[in-house]
Amino acid sequence: MENIDLTKYNCNYELQFVQLMVEVLKPYIEFQSFDTENKQVNLAGESVPKKGLRVFLKKENGIQESIDENEFIQFIQVDFSTIRNELKKKYNNELIKENKLKKQFDTITRGNMGPYGGRSKPHDMSKTEYDEKMEYYGYLHKITINPPQPHPPSEYEKKIRSIDCSRCRLENIGKICYERTKTIQDVLRFLNNVKDHYNFDKSIT
Numbered sequence: 001m002e003n004i005d006l007t008k009y010n011c012n013y014e015l016q017f018v019q020l021m022v023e024v025l026k027p028y029i030e031f032q033s034f035d036t037e038n039k040q041v042n043l044a045g046e047s048v049p050k051k052g053l054r055v056f057l058k059k060e061n062g063i064q065e066s067i068d069e070n071e072f073i074q075f076i077q078v079d080f081s082t083i084r085n086e087l088k089k090k091y092n093n094e095l096i097k098e099n100k101l102k103k104q105f106d107t108i109t110r111g112n113m114g115p116y117g118g119r120s121k122p123h124d125m126s127k128t129e130y131d132e133k134m135e136y137y138g139y140l141h142k143i144t145i146n147p148p149q150p151h152p153p154s155e156y157e158k159k160i161r162s163i164d165c166s167r168c169r170l171e172n173i174g175k176i177c178y179e180r181t182k183t184i185q186d187v188l189r190f191l192n193n194v195k196d197h198y199n200f201d202k203s204i205t
Contacts, residue, residue, distance in 0.1 A: 001027060001173060002087065002166040011176055018193045021180075024173055028083070029075070030056040030064060033200050053195035073187045076177075084174050091167040098160060105133055 001024050009020040022031060035049035042048050055072050056064040067075070109119040109130075119139065121130040134140045138154025153161070181187050 001025075002091075002170045004169065004173070006169060006172055006176075011180070014193060015197055017176070017180055018190065018198050021177070021190065022194065022198060024177070025080075028058055028080070029072075030058060031194050031198070031200075032056070033195065033198075051195050053191060055191070069188065069191065072191065073184055076181050076187055076190075077184075080177070081174075084170060084177075087170055088167060091163050091170070094163050095160065095167075098156065098163070102137060102156060105137065 004020070004023055006020070009016045011017040011020060032054040034052045034054065036052045038050040039047045040050050055067050057067050057071070057075065058064055108122045108125075119134075121127060131140070136154065137156045138151070181190060
């Protein structure tokens with residue numbers, strides 16, 4: 001969900017909002033369209049079957065459970081909010097952990113002037129581990145370029161940015177979801193749009 005490129009969707013358009021939400025919900029919900037026995041006349045004047053919609057909740061071990069409208073409303077307005085909050089908590093914890101580990105490394109490696117610009121390898125750390133962490137945090141690159149030049153982001157910086165971007169996308173998805181599904185009528189309208197207008201054979205990639 002948090003890896004979806006939101007720039008591909010303009011949610012001012014109802015159909016694009018539907019396309020986005022179907023993608024967002026894919027890890028948890030599957031929609032299936034089917035033809036009912038009832039008929040309707042399309043714009044070409046042809047008699048065609050009315051569409052129906054089945055909704056399945058994805059569970060562990062590939063199990064799918066059929067749910068009705070009320071259960072979907074419960075999911076989208078209660079359970080899905082909990083899922084997003086748990087993911088946000090996970091990303092916050094990852095950021096805290098990464099920053100804590102960097103602070104610990106900085107603390108134990110600063111001291112007597114050593115070969116790495118004022119850092120020295122702790123006695124209980126192997127040279128291989130030390131060099132790997134110096135590279136991970138970008139310290140080796142910064143001190144081995146002379147004269148100083150702009151350097152590419154370290155693996156640590158890239159990881160922090162990735163986590164932060166995922167967290168921001170998650171927050172934006174939450175805002176969009178709240179604005180467009182905050183009432184029961186909103187959710188029912190969404191289901192009807194999935195049933196009547198979503199193209200199950202084509203989605204934004």
